[in-house]
Amino acid sequence: QLQLQESGPGLVKPSETLSLICTVTDDSLSNTNYYWGWIRQPPGKGLEWIGSLYYRGSAYYNPSLKSRVTISGDASKSQFSLKLTSVTAADTAVYYCARHLVRGWVFDYWGQGTLVTASS
């Protein structure tokens, strides 16, 4: 059964870099049918796509975050990561990693999510 698990610090200071890792069980980042993505949800608000990684290393980012985001992967470890620079309180959210189909972009498997708070 495919599982995704986010890990990383739950607290980040303003102006610093948020770093999270998603560990994938029972699938490979090299699976050509899927992207591996990050989505976030501020407390009490809706979902926002951050970006997605394809197995060849190509990444696609939300234009509103593109200047601050990097998503990369390590297929040998079945992990992909998110780095978001220069965080502010507005970046406080639950961060989810998820798998989505290349065709249709449907997110079929999600991690449980991890809350990251940007605060001093």
Place this chain on the structure above:
Amino acid sequence: QSVLTQPPSVSGAPGQRVTISCSGSSSNIGAGYDLHWYQQFPGRAPKLLIYANTNRPSGVPDRFSASKSGTSASLAITGLQAEDEADYYCHSYDSSLRGSVFGGGTRLTVL
């Protein structure tokens, strides 16, 4: 402001039918990109409810159905049950943004 527009809330009594709308534009739903729906309970990750406009994943009751036409889509829930009380999100690909877009979410309350 979300690229896809949903009503903030809908409600219905047990046994009734409710619909949730999702309005987009010519760069997402209207361009023919698939529309998906997710169900989210408080404190939980979203769960895929409907994919590719009308398809239910295994295990999703047939009380849930969806349709798409033009630049809009809708989710229908018949025989409403207390356990359906949750947030519902629509999702598609947008060619202008070259990525995923979500609706703002609709809170379903079962009266």
